[in-house]
Amino acid sequence: MSSTLTSIEPATGAKLWEHAISDVPAEVARARNAWALWAAKPLAIRIETMRRFANAVRAKEEALADLIARETGKPLWDAKTEVAAVIGKVDISIAAYSERTGMKRLEGALGMKQAVRHKPHGVMAVLGPYNFPAHLPNGHIVPALIAGNAVVFKPSEKTPAVGAMLVDLYHQAGVPTDLVRLIVGGPEEGRALTAHPDVNGILFTGSANTGIAINKAFAGQPDKILALEMGGNNPIVVWDTPDIASAAVLVAQSAFLSAGQRCTAAKRLIVRESLAQPLIAEIRKIADRIIVDHPHADPQPYMGPVIDNQAADGLTESFLILMSNGGRPIKHMVRPHKDLPFVSPAMIDVTDMRERPDIELFGPLLQVIRVPDFGAAIAEANNTRYGLSAALIGGTPDHYDQFWANIRAGIVNWNRPTNGASSAAPFGGVGLSGNHRASAYYAADYCAYPVVSSEAEQPRASMGVGLKEIDVSAMGD
Ligand SMILES: NC(=O)c1ccc[n+]([C@@H]2O[C@H](COP(=O)([O-])OP(=O)(O)OC[C@H]3O[C@@H](n4cnc5c(N)ncnc54)[C@H](O)[C@@H]3O)[C@@H](O)[C@H]2O)c1
Numbered sequence: 221m222s223s224t225l226t227s228i229e230p231a232t233g234a235k236l237w238e239h240a241i242s243d244v245p246a247e248v249a250r251a252r253n254a255w256a257l258w259a260a261k262p263l264a265i266r267i268e269t270m271r272r273f274a275n276a277v278r279a280k281e282e283a284l285a286d287l288i289a290r291e292t293g294k295p296l297w298d299a300k301t302e303v304a305a306v307i308g309k310v311d312i313s314i315a316a317y318s319e320r321t322g323m324k325r326l327e328g329a330l331g332m333k334q335a336v337r338h339k340p341h342g343v344m345a346v347l348g349p350y351n352f353p354a355h356l357p358n359g360h361i362v363p364a365l366i367a368g369n370a371v372v373f374k375p376s377e378k379t380p381a382v383g384a385m386l387v388d389l390y391h392q393a394g395v396p397t398d399l400v401r402l403i404v405g406g407p408e409e410g411r412a413l414t415a416h417p418d419v420n421g422i423l424f425t426g427s428a429n430t431g432i433a434i435n436k437a438f439a440g441q442p443d444k445i446l447a448l449e450m451g452g453n454n455p456i457v458v459w460d461t462p463d464i465a466s467a468a469v470l471v472a473q474s475a476f477l478s479a480g481q482r483c484t485a486a487k488r489l490i491v492r493e494s495l496a497q498p499l500i501a502e503i504r505k506i507a508d509r510i511i512v513d514h515p516h517a518d519p520q521p522y523m524g525p526v527i528d529n530q531a532a533d534g535l536t537e538s539f540l541i542l543m544s545n546g547g548r549p550i551k552h553m554v555r556p557h558k559d560l561p562f563v564s565p566a567m568i569d570v571t572d573m574r575e576r577p578d579i580e581l582f583g584p585l586l587q588v589i590r591v592p593d594f595g596a597a598i599a600e601a602n603n604t605r606y607g608l609s610a611a612l613i614g615g616t617p618d619h620y621d622q623f624w625a626n627i628r629a630g631i632v633n634w635n636r637p638t639n640g641a642s643s644a645a646p647f648g649g650v651g652l653s654g655n656h657r658a659s660a661y662y663a664a665d666y667c668a669y670p671v672v673s674s675e676a677e678q679p680r681a682s683m684g685v686g687l688k689e690i691d692v693s694a695m696g697d
């Protein structure tokens with residue numbers, strides 16, 4: 221067992237970063253000790269510290285974007301949008317805290333006064349994915365800190381350097397060093413956090429398999445908070461539209477942005493049989509023009525590599541498995557460099573497959589399903605255990621009403637891509653995509669619990685009915 225973790229640049233195979241594996245109990249103890257003082261600080265101080273964090277990120281935005289691009293392989297322009305989301309998260313979380321978990325006064329019958337306030341849970345463990353190594357963990361950490369929690373943060377073992385830089389930025393902004401602790405490690409350290417008695421909750425973003433494992437590990441512990449943000453097998457349905465060119469662009473963006481490594485990426489294109497041929501031809505033209513290159517290349521690429529060779533091998537193998545089970549290739553997945561994880565965008569028609577695997581193929585691989593009518597399109601879209609994002613392109617307002625009413629997902633869009641969700645809205649899915657604890661604007665909800673207090677300035681009271689009369693004659697003078 222290695223005692224260090226090494227991070228590799230996907231685009232070059234070069235070593236990027238190395239660090240000793242963390243001592244999980246020691247880090248949790250430091251966060252636990254720092255918690256009470258932070259929770260007792262006025263909200264205004266916690267908010268001010270988060271604003272300083274946003275400024276600290278602004279001051280280092282070039283360096284952070286560069287590191288994200290190098291460690292994930294995503295194009296530099298894509299990494300810059302991730303940094304913008306990190307900065308934007310602060311103001312959004314401040315507004316969300318006051319709207320969703322702020323203080324409220326209620327006036328009841330007979331002048332009874334009640335107050336609703338929120339308390340932090342304690343030490344929250346944040347487990348991050350590799351595809352958005354800064355933005356998505358930050359989407360748990362900022363609301364957790366505003367609410368008064370301490371945080372132990374374990375970035376993905378594939379992107380620890382970005383995680384380390386994020387933690388440095390919190391500290392530079394004045395977040396106490398012991399309050400946010402970096403945990404360097406992999407699944408073993410994730411399991412140690414899950415099992416630790418002093419961790420009050422896990423805020424997780426990652427794959428459904430890992431989310432389910434954590435859910436099982438938490439069985440019988442109703443006192444622990446668990447927010448699961450997991451993957452998707454997201455459908456994009458294209459129905460009657462005169463604008464095939466725009467529909468094709470929306471499909472290509474949904475499927476191939478960030479090399480398809482977004483939880484909201486479209487994995488299945490469901491299209492009316494009569495539109496299939498012209499639409500597929502148009503998407504193919506776009507896919508043929510997509511530049512796949514190093515994140516810093518000039519001209520700028522649309523896609524970089526996927527995260528590592530194992531992921532690239534898994535995708536090309538999946539393409540072959542779909543083919544050998546009846547899928548008809550529309551555009552093959554090609555690996556231009558034998559030892560590096562670059563893959564080209566790929567499409568396969570799986571309409572005639574008897575059984576389609578309902579798994580998230582986390583890369584630029586789009587499966588096409590042709591259907592005869594709108595009812596069949598909705599049935600196909602729902603033919604998944606996941607339920608994160610779904611989009612309808614084209615169709616009438618009636619089609620959209622029907623789509624919205626029948627689709628089982630946390631994001632249901634019309635004439636917009638499946639991905640690119642806003643931080644200013646709730647973000648989460650159902651089924652294998654999440655456990656009904658939406659993140660983004662609703663992250664405030666799982667970072668604090670409500671406490672209701674009935675309050676009066678004096679202990680004035682009466683028992684009301686059901687008491688014996690007082691025998692006044694028996695009372696002394
Ligand atoms: N819904 C969302 O908001 C969202 C956002 C981004 C990514 N994702 C999903 O994340 C996945 C890609 O990320 P990934 O491959 O890094 O996910 P992953 O599940 O492999 O890892 C996520 C984190 O969990 C840790 N971990 C792994 N096994 C663990 C265990 N048994 N116990 C505790 N922790 C453990 C990892 O070390 C990592 O930090 C995709 O499925 C994607 O759809 C979801």
Ligand SMILES: O=CCC[C@H](NC(=O)CCC(=O)O)C(=O)O
Nearest residue numbers: 482483484639640641642643660
């Ligand atoms: O990979 C998963 C996230 C993709 C991204 N979603 C968000 O950024 C949600 C907003 C937030 O968490 O603040 C997308 O939809 O592209």
